[in-house]
Every structure is written in structure tokens, then in C-alpha cells.
Amino acid sequence: MLSKNKIRLIHDLKQKKARTETGLFIVEGDKMVTEILVNRNQEVSELIATPEWLLRNRYLLHKGIHEVSEVTETEFRKITLFESPAGVMALMPLPDVTYEEKELTGQLALCLDTIQDPGNLGTIIRTADWFGIRNIFCSPGCADCFNPKVVQSSMGSVMRVKVHYTEPDLLLESLQSLDPYTVYGSFLEGKSIYEEELASSGMLVFGNESKGIHPSLKDRIQKPLTIPSYPARDGHVESLNVSAAVAVFLSEFFRRRSC
């Protein structure tokens, strides 16, 4: 049985303000929640599920789940984010994410400037996770990574990758002390990513869906790269979706490293 306050809380958690105040975010869906529970080292503040779901998955319950709430299907429909709910939702504690500059020297990381579409951000986090990226730096203008739509399209990768929110110009400035360290950027005009020398570590900067990388960041980017189109075109009318560009960049960096 869900109290009115709980129903209100869950609705409020769609907004960043309530997530910040309560320190909680929502993960909904059979696949993602099951993965959290199988991976027993993740704390769960509350698991909300229908009796059917709990019966089918009772072997997944463990001590790290602080509270289990059994609710009817009708009640679940009051809180679900989906049209066809699977009858399970977890309220998770927001993770603490920190990093030290020196850990960045041995890895690839992403810097996202004002990626506003939650689906794009989620897909980028998911792709980054696939290629072993451990740190993503989002500008304050990016969608919030614990927005339920981002969590959903990341397929839970947002819980494996550390996503930091910081001003990109301050971040890139602080990286100047690292040596050797290269900051790459995705532009419509630049050297072909297939031809440029790529290191196995560094920062990859991607810009806003329609405006690209903010001009104030350009001076901090040592290697502007582009994904050539075929046939070559001026590149001003059309572009790749930013999440497709991230996939191409990471694939190419990864391929070089593994060759």
C-alpha cells in the first residue's frame, strides 16, 4: 500500500529539485532493476513492486534493500513512468561522485557541453560505459543524468559511469597542468578523425545538439576533429546526432588502442 505522500514523492522525483533534496532517484523496469539486484553490492533505498514481480524474483532480494513495498498493479499505475509498466521500481540513493585529476591521465574521459536532450545524454552514457569510459563531465546546461529519461536511455549505465557536473572552461583549464595530455573536440570542421594521431588517454569534448561546442572552449581544444561525411558536403546543413558522433569517436579511439 502506497501512502499519498509516497506517491507524491515519486512524482516529485521526476524533478531535479526533489532528487537533490531527498538524495534519491528512480530506476524503473524489469531489466534495470534486476541488474541492480543481481549486482548485490548496490544499496537500494526502496524497492516497490507488485506481488507477481516479487514472487518471480524473490531470490534476488538481499539485505542491501532498505525497504520493500508490495503494491497492487492498480497502485503501481499511479507511480509508473511507462505506458506498459513491468511492476517494479527502485528508489536509489544518488551516488557520490568524485575524481582526482591524476586519474584522468591514464584514461579517456568525455566533456559534454550543453547536451540538452535526455535521450541523447542517456545514449552517450551507455555508449561510454560500453567502451570503458569511467568519467563524464557535464556542463551545468546539460540534462540531469538522474532524470528518469536519462536513466532509462542509459540502460542503467549512469550507475556505472561517474558523471560530474562542472563548468567546462574551469575543467579544461585545470587539465592544462597535466602533461602529456590532449584535449580533443568534435567539430564540423577539423582534421579527419581517421587520419589524426589519437592518444589512448585524454579528454573528448562534444557540444550542444544545435550550436556545437561553445566558442569560449575552442582555445582549450588542442585537436579539433571531424567525422568525414560521404560524399563530402559543407557540413553546415546536416550533421550527425551527437550521440552518433560520440559512438564514432569512442569506437575509433578504442580501435586504435586495441590494435
Next chain:
Amino acid sequence: MLSKNKIRLIHDLKQKKARTETGLFIVEGDKMVTEILVNRNQEVSELIATPEWLLRNRYLLHKGIHEVSEVTETEFRKITLFESPAGVMALMPLPDVTYEEKELTGQLALCLDTIQDPGNLGTIIRTADWFGIRNIFCSPGCADCFNPKVVQSSMGSVMRVKVHYTEPDLLLESLQSLDPYTVYGSFLEGKSIYEEELASSGMLVFGNESKGIHPSLKDRIQKPLTIPSYPARDGHVESLNVSAAVAVFLSEFFRRRSC
């Protein structure tokens, strides 16, 4: 001034049935409509816009626009698909798309098996267009490419790439007569795409968001390929989003061709 019938027609055009019956589809937004008009060889059944938009863009009007309807902002709000409409929409005739088998021998083409998410399908079409793909074959279970959400996320690429709807098993069977011709497929298990020999033409098959490529198609795929994850994992829990996988595949095929 928009008649009630016209408002109803535009709402109906969100559904495939009405698009098929009328032979029309909707393109909304400043960027996409402007591109259609700049590219003067595209017929437009009706351009619906606010006086402000028409005043600003009157130099774009041409004889290929069969009808121009000027509507107030209030009226436009009744038909828009957006929360912040730009005040312009075009009703476009559905294109006739045909292909001949022999044209496939010299090019890369995509075969999509039950890609249900409109955003994924649109992003795939946009990425394909970037890499010069001219033909995409969708199974009947895919989203409809003239669904407004697909048109939107394709950023108009759906008007440049030919998207055919056909049964993939019949398509792949018909391709067996082509020689040399290779059918590649994207799988969680297969040979690394970075290591396999890739031709500059052939068919690339991608499967459903959660179920992958239908088992009945597997026998028709000569080269099952995979995008390695880092660190290597069993690949059953997580996966790349299918539109990210398409981006990685096309980038890799394209890179080899241009080297």
C-alpha cells in the same frame, strides 16, 4: 485560417493510416522546412506558417509549393507537434521509393529488423545519410519512417535516403543471386568488426532493441560481427543502443573504404 477539417487532417497524419490514405506526411520546424525550400526541387503540398515566418522567409517561396496557408500563432498551436513551435509546417507528398537489385551490388545498404523506437529509427536514417547510404530496408515491424517523431529525429534525412518496407527474409533470399555480395550482421557475439575484412558494398543487418536479429535471419548472414566492449564482458546484460551500433558499423566500413 485553418478549417476544422484541415486541423483534423493534420492530427490524423500522426497515424500511418491517414498518411497512407492521403499520401502526405508532416515536416515541422524552421530548420527542416527551410532546408526543403532551399532545395527547390522538392514538391510541397502545403506550407502552413505564421505571417512572421512567411515575412522572414518570403524569398524561399517557389512554384513547387502547391498551397501556402497563413495562420496566426494561436491557430498554429492547434496543429503543432512541438512545445515551442517555430510557426512553420510543411505537408509533403510521400515519396515513391523503388530500387533495383543490381544497384545494391555497388553500395552499402542497411536492413533493419523490428527497430521499434521512432527516435532510434530517425537517428539511424540520419547517420546513414551522413555516410552516403542510399537504401534502407525496414521490416514491417519497424516504426514507420514518416511518423513525425522519426522525421524529426532524422532531421529530414528520411527525404534523402530511400526507405523501403519489406520482409527481411525475402530480401536476403533475393540477394543470394548477387555475386560477389556479403550480408553482415550486428551481434553480441561475432568476429570483432575491427578485425574482419569488410567489403565496400553489401548489406548490414541490425536487430530489434531488446531481442536482436530474428533467429530466422541468422542463416542468411554470412558475416556476424560484434563491436568489442572494454573491458570485455559477456555482453548479455548490457549492450550498445542500436543507433550507436549503426554509427560504429558505418564509420568502420567507411573508414576502410576511404583508406
